Amino acid sequence: MSGAGESNNPDLKVGIPDHALADGEMLVGHVGEDAVLLARRGTELFAIGATCTHYGGPLGEGLMVEDTVRCPWHHACFSLRTGEALAAPALTATACWRVERRNGCIFVREKASATERRMPAKPRPTAGPPERMVIIGGGAAGYAAAEMLRREGFGGQVTIVSADDAPPYDRPNLSKDYLAGTAPEEWIPLRPPEFYTENAIELRLGTTATGLDIAGRRVVLSGGEALGFDKLLLATGAEPIRLQLPGAELPLVRTLRSLSDSRELIARAKNGTRAVIVGASFIGLEVAAALRHRDVEVHVVAPEARPMERVLGPALGDFVRSVHESHGVVFHLGRTLAAIEANRVRLDDGAVLEAGLVVVGIGVRPRLDLATQAGLTIDRGVLVDEYLETSAPGIFAAGDIARWPDPYSRERLRVEHWVVAERQGQTAARNMLGRKERYSAIPFFWSQHYDVSIDYVGHAQAWDQIDQDGDIAAHDVTLRFRKAGRTLAVATIFRGRESLAAELAMERSQSP
Numbered sequence: 001m002s003g004a005g006e007s008n009n010p011d012l013k014v015g016i017p018d019h020a021l022a023d024g025e026m027l028v029g030h031v032g033e034d035a036v037l038l039a040r041r042g043t044e045l046f047a048i049g050a051t052c053t054h055y056g057g058p059l060g061e062g063l064m065v066e067d068t069v070r071c072p073w074h075h076a077c078f079s080l081r082t083g084e085a086l087a088a089p090a091l092t093a094t095a096c097w098r099v100e101r102r103n104g105c106i107f108v109r110e111k112a113s114a115t116e117r118r119m120p121a122k123p124r125p126t127a128g129p130p131e132r133m134v135i136i137g138g139g140a141a142g143y144a145a146a147e148m149l150r151r152e153g154f155g156g157q158v159t160i161v162s163a164d165d166a167p168p169y170d171r172p173n174l175s176k177d178y179l180a181g182t183a184p185e186e187w188i189p190l191r192p193p194e195f196y197t198e199n200a201i202e203l204r205l206g207t208t209a210t211g212l213d214i215a216g217r218r219v220v221l222s223g224g225e226a227l228g229f230d231k232l233l234l235a236t237g238a239e240p241i242r243l244q245l246p247g248a249e250l251p252l253v254r255t256l257r258s259l260s261d262s263r264e265l266i267a268r269a270k271n272g273t274r275a276v277i278v279g280a281s282f283i284g285l286e287v288a289a290a291l292r293h294r295d296v297e298v299h300v301v302a303p304e305a306r307p308m309e310r311v312l313g314p315a316l317g318d319f320v321r322s323v324h325e326s327h328g329v330v331f332h333l334g335r336t337l338a339a340i341e342a343n344r345v346r347l348d349d350g351a352v353l354e355a356g357l358v359v360v361g362i363g364v365r366p367r368l369d370l371a372t373q374a375g376l377t378i379d380r381g382v383l384v385d386e387y388l389e390t391s392a393p394g395i396f397a398a399g400d401i402a403r404w405p406d407p408y409s410r411e412r413l414r415v416e417h418w419v420v421a422e423r424q425g426q427t428a429a430r431n432m433l434g435r436k437e438r439y440s441a442i443p444f445f446w447s448q449h450y451d452v453s454i455d456y457v458g459h460a461q462a463w464d465q466i467d468q469d470g471d472i473a474a475h476d477v478t479l480r481f482r483k484a485g486r487t488l489a490v491a492t493i494f495r496g497r498e499s500l501a502a503e504l505a506m507e508r509s510q511s512p
């Protein structure tokens with residue numbers, strides 16, 4: 001007889017009765033030290049690692065969709081057949097085991113050997129001169145594209161040109177655990193340095209692309225060098241909007257976009273300092289939470305009546321405010337800054353706040369210079385078609401700069417979400433290889449405030465109704481943002497599977 005602990009986490013090598021796993025169900029057990037997810041689809045059985053390779057989310061609590069499983073934390077998607085990380089934010093495959101059914105029992109046998117679809121994959125040699133793929137931008141979209149080119153077996157040249165000095169890193173963490181001091185340095189790079197050499201991905205760091213000659217198929221780099229390309233991806237991201245007021249250039253005034261920005265904030269966030277955060281945006285408030293973790297006194301100054309109301313509605317806005325207040329953050333809402341001095345700020349109502357650090361989080365602007373100067377079609381972003389191709393054939397755009405036709409909202413969207421940028425990079429890479437794959441993923445983002453994570457799928461610019469199910473204060477809620485009876489977006493707190501189910505429902509109802 002097996003104890004409760006064992007039946008909850010069965011030894012899959014020893015086997016489980018066939019009837020213990022129904023069609024369409026998943027179960028988590030173990031094989032030796034490994035947590036293994038066993039899944040059944042019709043007569044087929046699959047076994048893969050039960051832990052998401054992004055941040056360790058429990059795949060057993062996720063959603064099985066055909067022969068894939070989606071992670072309940074940030075919606076990564078894995079193949080149940082091979083363990084491949086099919087959709088970002090996970091980029092690394094999980095392990096995969098052989099399953100056997102015998103004498104009315106299911107057994108998980110040996111680990112399957114790596115397949116070609118798993119990273120890292122070695123570039124394959126090509127016949128004839130190698131094609132040259134150039135990617136401008138070493139962020140979410142740029143990195144994901146380079147990796148996908150190799151995963152798809154592309155054997156030509158892959159070059160990432162990045163203005164940043166650091167190899168691609170986990171940008172969302174810069175305002176969360178890393179800034180709070182709870183994430184070690186080694187969590188931040190997306191890959192170790194040897195990954196780029198092993199996969200023949202040339203990284204040109206600290207290099208800005210200053211010109212794009214579409215007809216001549218060349219990018220001009222800072223320093224004057226010209227880099228030829230056959231296909232190009234623009235993934236230049238966005239940059240923080242700066243304050244325009246007296247004192248805005250003083251050294252205590254900072255923004256947060258890059259790893260070096262985050263390090264600069266850490267260096268200035270001494271215990272006992274007072275930080276004034278300008279803007280109650282996602283980044284501003286994540287910075288507030290991280291700085292409170294460092295015992296920095298935090299005041300937030302923002303013009304709106306409620307934080308995040310425009311995106312999350314009044315109830316979640318009030319909740320976010322109360323969470324921050326319970327951690328000691330002081331809000332000055334309905335206020336703007338009038339001036340900044342060496343160690344204080346002046347508000348528009350004349351109030352003065354002492355400040356050792358001012359963090360400006362008032363939004364970002366897509367970096368469009370290169371695309372504009374090259375004559376690409378621009379509409380509050382680089383306009384791309386459903387294949388993420390710009391108005392110039394063979395030149396693609398992805399991430400924060402791209403405005404794409406979203407089949408679910410039936411609008412052209414440009415958003416600033418990590419998962420969207422990575423997935424667009426992945427799709428753009430396949431289309432650079434001629435696959436003609438439509439980008440149709442439903443937008444998803446998450447935002448972390450202390451121990452509360454808010455998940456959001458879809459995109460609601462405006463709504464006429466918000467349906468609430470559950471209790472926001474109990475951190476157990478689903479909010480549906482609806483317009484003319486149609487659900488445009490769904491926000492959840494600690495309801496990962498519901499968020500995944502909402503994403504799937506939106507996918508299945510979008511126009512072909």
Ligand SMILES: Cc1cc2nc3c(=O)[nH]c(=O)nc-3n(C[C@H](O)[C@H](O)[C@H](O)COP(=O)(O)OP(=O)(O)OC[C@H]3O[C@@H](n4cnc5c(N)ncnc54)[C@H](O)[C@@H]3O)c2cc1C
Binds near residue numbers: 162174236283399
């Ligand atoms: C602190 C922070 C926290 C965030 N947290 C979240 C979150 O929790 N959830 C979420 O969904 N999203 C989050 N985001 C947003 C998310 O990080 C972005 O949407 C995403 O990084 C966009 O990817 P991208 O590839 O378009 O641009 P980026 O990741 O910004 O990369 C752009 C790259 O292009 C380079 N570049 C720009 N111009 C040039 C040029 N001319 N030549 C060469 N290189 C150039 C830049 O140096 C950079 O390397 C956060 C953003 C920040 C800053």
Ligand code: FES
Binds near residue numbers: 074089
């Ligand atoms: S932990 Fe699985 S997607 Fe982030």
